[in-house]
Amino acid sequence: MTARDRILAAIRSALPRSRPSPAAIAAEAAALLAAPDLARPKLAGETLVEAFERKATALGTTLDRVPAMAAVPRAVRRYLEGQGLPLALALQRTSALTGLDWSGFDTHGDLAPDETAALGLALWGIAESGSLVVHSGADTPILLSFLPLHHLVLLREATLLPYLEDYADRLASSDSPRNAILITGPSGTTDIEGSYVRGAHGPGFLHVILIAAGGE
Amino acid sequence: MTASQTSFKTRAAAALADRTLKVAIDRTTATAERKRAAAVAAFPEFAAARERGEAIKNHVIAHLDHYLVMFESNATAAGAKVHWAADGAEARAIVTRICRDAKAKLVTRSKSMLGEEIGLPHALANAGIERVETDLAEHIIQLAGEKPSHIVWPAMHRTREQVAELFKASHHPPPAAADPATMVQSARRELRAKFLGADIGISGANFLIAATGATCTVTNEGNAELTTTPPRIHIVTAGIEKLVPSTAHAFTLLRLLVRSATGGELTQYTTFHCGPKRAGDADGPEEMHIVLVDNGRTKMLADEFRTMLRCIRCGACMNHCVVYRQIGGHAYGGTYPGPMGSVLTPVLDGLAGARDLPHACTLNGRCAEVCPVGIPLPTLLRAWRSRSWRERREPRALRAGIGFWALVARRPTLYRLVSRIGVRMLRLFGSRGWIARLPLARGWTRHRDLPRPAGRTFMEQYRANQAKQGARA
Numbered sequence: 001m002t003a004r005d006r007i008l009a010a011i012r013s014a015l016p017r018s019r020p021s022p023a024a025i026a027a028e029a030a031a032l033l034a035a036p037d038l039a040r041p042k043l044a045g046e047t048l049v050e051a052f053e054r055k056a057t058a059l060g061t062t063l064d065r066v067p068a069m070a071a072v073p074r075a076v077r078r079y080l081e082g083q084g085l086p087l088a089l090a091l092q093r094t095s096a097l098t099g100l101d102w103s104g105f106d107t108h109g110d111l112a113p114d115e116t117a118a119l120g121l122a123l124w125g126i127a128e129s130g131s132l133v134v135h136s137g138a139d140t141p142i143l144l145s146f147l148p149l150h151h152l153v154l155l156r157e158a159t160l161l162p163y164l165e166d167y168a169d170r171l172a173s174s175d176s177p178r179n180a181i182l183i184t185g186p187s188g189t190t191d192i193e194g195s196y197v198r199g200a201h202g203p204g205f206l207h208v209i210l211i212a213a214g215g216e
Numbered sequence: 217m218t219a220s221q222t223s224f225k226t227r228a229a230a231a232l233a234d235r236t237l238k239v240a241i242d243r244t245t246a247t248a249e250r251k252r253a254a255a256v257a258a259f260p261e262f263a264a265a266r267e268r269g270e271a272i273k274n275h276v277i278a279h280l281d282h283y284l285v286m287f288e289s290n291a292t293a294a295g296a297k298v299h300w301a302a303d304g305a306e307a308r309a310i311v312t313r314i315c316r317d318a319k320a321k322l323v324t325r326s327k328s329m330l331g332e333e334i335g336l337p338h339a340l341a342n343a344g345i346e347r348v349e350t351d352l353a354e355h356i357i358q359l360a361g362e363k364p365s366h367i368v369w370p371a372m373h374r375t376r377e378q379v380a381e382l383f384k385a386s387h388h389p390p391p392a393a394a395d396p397a398t399m400v401q402s403a404r405r406e407l408r409a410k411f412l413g414a415d416i417g418i419s420g421a422n423f424l425i426a427a428t429g430a431t432c433t434v435t436n437e438g439n440a441e442l443t444t445t446p447p448r449i450h451i452v453t454a455g456i457e458k459l460v461p462s463t464a465h466a467f468t469l470l471r472l473l474v475r476s477a478t479g480g481e482l483t484q485y486t487t488f489h490c491g492p493k494r495a496g497d498a499d500g501p502e503e504m505h506i507v508l509v510d511n512g513r514t515k516m517l518a519d520e521f522r523t524m525l526r527c528i529r530c531g532a533c534m535n536h537c538v539v540y541r542q543i544g545g546h547a548y549g550g551t552y553p554g555p556m557g558s559v560l561t562p563v564l565d566g567l568a569g570a571r572d573l574p575h576a577c578t579l580n581g582r583c584a585e586v587c588p589v590g591i592p593l594p595t596l597l598r599a600w601r602s603r604s605w606r607e608r609r610e611p612r613a614l615r616a617g618i619g620f621w622a623l624v625a626r627r628p629t630l631y632r633l634v635s636r637i638g639v640r641m642l643r644l645f646g647s648r649g650w651i652a653r654l655p656l657a658r659g660w661t662r663h664r665d666l667p668r669p670a671g672r673t674f675m676e677q678y679r680a681n682q683a684k685q686g687a688r689a
């Protein structure tokens with residue numbers, strides 16, 4: 001008998017002999033998700049933007065709101081200059097970003113192991129938790145969200161979702177990417193005496209540039 | 217000397233005498249307790265979420281074979297290779313074989329208690345493979361040559377000064393100062409090249425998602441993604457109880473897990489790893505292996521410890537345990553410390569060597585109160601005590617004492633007589649309401665006083681009281 005057979009046999013002998021059908025099990029599982037509002041927190045604001053902003057900034061994420069995509073390079077300049085950094089950054093190779101006017105910037109696609117700053121695009125934002133969603137893909141290296149010290153993320157207001165479950169629905173109805181990541185604040189650790197320190201392995205700074213609805 | 221070669225009592229006594237340890241434990245557990253309380257207070261739906269979390273885990277446990285097969289089929293469809301291991305030895309053999317076949321020299325590892333449970337660090341060392349722990353706390357204890365003392369903060373027994381010494385001796389260049397921020401920067405520099413140079417990345421899983429075949433990890437540092445993305449191979453080791461039906465079910469449990477563990481709402485990074493790199497992907501491993509480990513879990517399913525399979529490893533029970541907060545994690549001697557560890561260690565290592573653990577508990581019930589999936593930990597600890605009694609593992613003096621008590625307790629007249637003599641004798645040893653020293657009970661009175669009993673037994677006072685009321689009526 002293989003380990004698989006032994007494990008499954010041990011489970012089956014510990015459980016009742018007569019078992020519900022897969023359809024009945026699925027119905028039971030679905031019932032455990034019914035009326036989700038009873039078991040999840042209320043949003044932290046009147047609107048999705050307000051709730052998202054409140055949650056994200058409470059975790060040390062900074063946020064800049066711009067009216068349209070064309071204003072993104074200016075917002076990036078504002079951030080980098082504010083941090084005293086040169087106008088250089090790694091750019092996610094998605095046309096929404098590479099198609100913008102980056103004159104005056106040194107942009108590149110390949111990430112250095114100690115990259116200072118990188119700009120990526122979030123697929124969704126989650127208002128409940130102030131999280132950003134990134135999926136791996138041909139134009140989205142996962143390391144773009146982890147190697148840089150300053151992680152800048154573009155988020156479209158129109159892609160804000162209220163709750164984690166709303167994102168679970170989106171994920172379930174698409175082909176699963178290799179990695180689906182919820183980013184909720186800059187990297188941090190409390191491993192030395194419980195003191196909170198930012199930039200443990202991932203980015204020490206997380207900056208969201210929020211594009212107003214209609215400005216895509 | 218390893219922990220298992222000494223007795224629990226020796227280890228606990230050594231821990232109690234260690235002032236630095238007490239300071240280190242207090243700093244982390246007190247913060248954890250305060251932050252958890254604030255997070256629960258800010259989430260009025262917590263009680264309802266907890267019931268739901270408990271129900272989700274019960275549902276999975278009741279249909280464990282169904283979900284395991286579903287997970288296997290979906291993970292395989294996503295391109296992962298699923299392995300099954302009945303015990304730690306099988307799991308170690310699978311992982312080291314994958315490493316050897318890949319001719320791996322350098323392996324990075326993202327913190328996983330299951331990895332500790334199955335003895336993976338040791339197995340990799342024996343196979344001649346360089347292992348680099350990437351979670352900051354695991355990095356600290358790897359440098360110190362220790363085991364984790366907490367399931368969420370493995371290095372919580374070390375003060376910042378002790379960490380500074382370790383880093384100074386092993387980081388190139390050594391950190392410039394001993395404050396946590398400078399030391400974290402130093403570890404970031406030190407580990408960056410390891411992340412990018414590793415042949416294989418090994419992680420655990422907080423959840424296994426049956427509907428998609430994905431494994432889910434949660435970290436605050438980002439080390440899981442840096443561990444699992446650059447190498448050619450990603451290996452996951454996970455206990456079979458980590459299953460949930462779908463991503464949405466995982467989110468219900470995540471809301472409970474993070475609040476209970478650190479007092480946050482979500483960890484900084486929640487990642488679903490589903491199969492290897494897709495054709496055209498910018499990065500990611502070419503192979504993904506998932507090792508599903510039983511190691512005693514099917515045995516728990518069959519006996520009175522089934523509810524323990526609900527555990528989501530948040531650590532709240534130990535943060536709130538009066539015993540853990542005095543002695544820390546190493547004194548327990550197993551992979552898992554605190555109340556949940558005292559239930560699990562006898563399953564994993566056998567009751568013979570772990571008999572003291574379920575007894576080292578005041579049964580005050582704080583662990584069950586804070587458990588986010590409602591595990592009746594005191595009941596489970598009592599179940600181990602009864603089993604220990606049935607298997608005749610209790611010391612002879614204790615068995616004789618309880619035997620004598622049972623003999624007397626079954627004879628009410630004799631019992632009342634003995635207790636009448638007893639309370640009167642006890643009063644002789646006390647003064648001003650307290651007994652400071654008592655023959656045959658030095659183990660108790662060395663550390664605390666015993667209240668001096670009332671002059672008469674409960675039954676005597678009750679009778680007198682009834683008689684008085686009878687006279688009045």
